[in-house]
Amino acid sequence: MTIRLPRAGGELYAYEPRPEPAPVAPGGPTPVSRTVFSAAHVVADPYADPYADGGPGGPAAVDWDATLAFRRHLWSHGLGVAEAMDTAQRGMGLDWAAAAELIRRSAAEAKAVGGAIACGAGTDQLAPGPRTLAEIIEAYETQLALVEGTGAQAVLMASRALAATATRPDDYLEVYGHLLRQAGQPVILHWLGPMFDPALEGYWGSAGLDAATDTFLELVASHPDKVDGVKVSLLDARREIALRRRLPKGVRCYTGDDFHYPELIAGDDHGFSHALLGVFDPLGPLAAEAVRVLDTGDKAGFRGLLDPTVELSRHLFEAPTRYYKTGVVLLAWLAGHQTHFTMVGGLQSARPLPHLARAYELADGLGLFPDSARAEARMKNLLAVHGVHQ
Numbered sequence: 490m491t492i493r494l495p496r497a498g499g500e501l502y503a504y505e506p507r508p509e510p511a512p513v514a515p516g517g518p519t520p521v522s523r524t525v526f527s528a529a530h531v532v533a534d535p536y537a538d539p540y541a542d543g544g545p546g547g548p549a550a551v552d553w554d555a556t557l558a559f560r561r562h563l564w565s566h567g568l569g570v571a572e573a574m575d576t577a578q579r580g581m582g583l584d585w586a587a588a589a590e591l592i593r594r595s596a597a598e599a600k601a602v603g604g605a606i607a608c609g610a611g612t613d614q615l616a617p618g619p620r621t622l623a624e625i626i627e628a629y630e631t632q633l634a635l636v637e638g639t640g641a642q643a644v645l646m647a648s649r650a651l652a653a654t655a656t657r658p659d660d661y662l663e664v665y666g667h668l669l670r671q672a673g674q675p676v677i678l679h680w681l682g683p684m685f686d687p688a689l690e691g692y693w694g695s696a697g698l699d700a701a702t703d704t705f706l707e708l709v710a711s712h713p714d715k716v717d718g719v720k721v722s723l724l725d726a727r728r729e730i731a732l733r734r735r736l737p738k739g740v741r742c743y744t745g746d747d748f749h750y751p752e753l754i755a756g757d758d759h760g761f762s763h764a765l766l767g768v769f770d771p772l773g774p775l776a777a778e779a780v781r782v783l784d785t786g787d788k789a790g791f792r793g794l795l796d797p798t799v800e801l802s803r804h805l806f807e808a809p810t811r812y813y814k815t816g817v818v819l820l821a822w823l824a825g826h827q828t829h830f831t832m833v834g835g836l837q838s839a840r841p842l843p844h845l846a847r848a849y850e851l852a853d854g855l856g857l858f859p860d861s862a863r864a865e866a867r868m869k870n871l872l873a874v875h876g877v878h879q
Contacts, residue, residue: 511856520780569605582834596639658694675717
């Protein structure tokens with residue numbers, strides 16, 4: 490069987506799907522040499538009326554059963570779940586009320602199955618625009634209290650409100666210092682670059698990354714007992730390596746670099762990165778198997794499994810990077826983790842058809858689809874809706 494896929498411009502080409510998936514089964518042990526979190530997506534309710542609450546910008550309608558089932562899938566492979574992060578469309582359709590419910594439900598599910606979970610705490614209940622630092626701290630405190638109240642580890646996410654309000658690096662040190670002093674357990678600090686969210690340009694008080702890094706590291710050095718690790722999402726491997734070498738002893742670096750993750754996780758003679766990655770949503774089983782190989786000390790085997798996935802990841806995360814979630818959800822649908830390709834806020838339309846077709850081809854080539862015939866049939870249905878008939 491072949492499937493005709495479109496390139497940009499409308500030209501069609503024939504692709505022969507892979508007959509069998511990659512041989513990765515659930516039930517393997519949790520990786521031990523690296524701490525690995527998959528930032529998981531949410532499954533929208535396809536039957537909800539998007540205009541019932543004022544249009545696509547209204548409250549998110551989530552299919553809770555399918556959303557939690559996907560998290561159980563990740564836990565079954567030994568991965569941790571990073572909940573209510575940007576992969577879950579946080580700030581891009583998922584409002585704070587839905588994010589809070591997601592955190593509560595996922596944390597309870599994590600306890601039930603013994604899965605690791607870390608949850609994002611931010612300030613997205615605030616209306617857009619500048620606020621006072623006191624308002625920003627209060628918003629962070631509300632979310633931090635909810636996360637810690639569930640027993641989950643907190644990830645202090647970058648704040649659009651703080652980016653719009655802060656006028657100097659000391660504003661960031663004041664806000665985060667206050668939060669770290671009151672945190673009940675060590676948190677993960679998240680530095681999300683503007684390629685993921687343009688509203689975060691100049692975070693840490695400077696558009697220059699060298700100065701911003703100095704401020705970030707000053708914060709960590711001032712509270713090393715309250716920082717489990719830092720998640721760096723700048724898509725710059727050289728900068729991440731330089732930053733992790735300057736971290737205080739015992740503070741982890743969690744790579745959020747979806748372009749260079751194999752080399753960063755494998756590490757060098759001076760250290761390595763752990764992982765908190767959006768691309769480990771579709772790559773979950775394969776990523777977990779690769780890290781288990783790394784647990785044996787086999788770096789070459791680890792790279793042999795994970796290096797071939799980078800082409801897919803770079804495709805999913807190509808500019809505009811913030812729309813990578815569309816490809817992630819497409820692959821979850823094709824893999825059978827949900828029954829539809831509908832996203833919160835209608836973001837299934839955020840990528841063009843040739844981009845989606847290439848994502849299918851690359852994922853199929855890696856053997857990511859447990860049932861390749863189902864994935865092919867679903868892809869053909871999507872193509873037919875767009876006027877591409879086989």
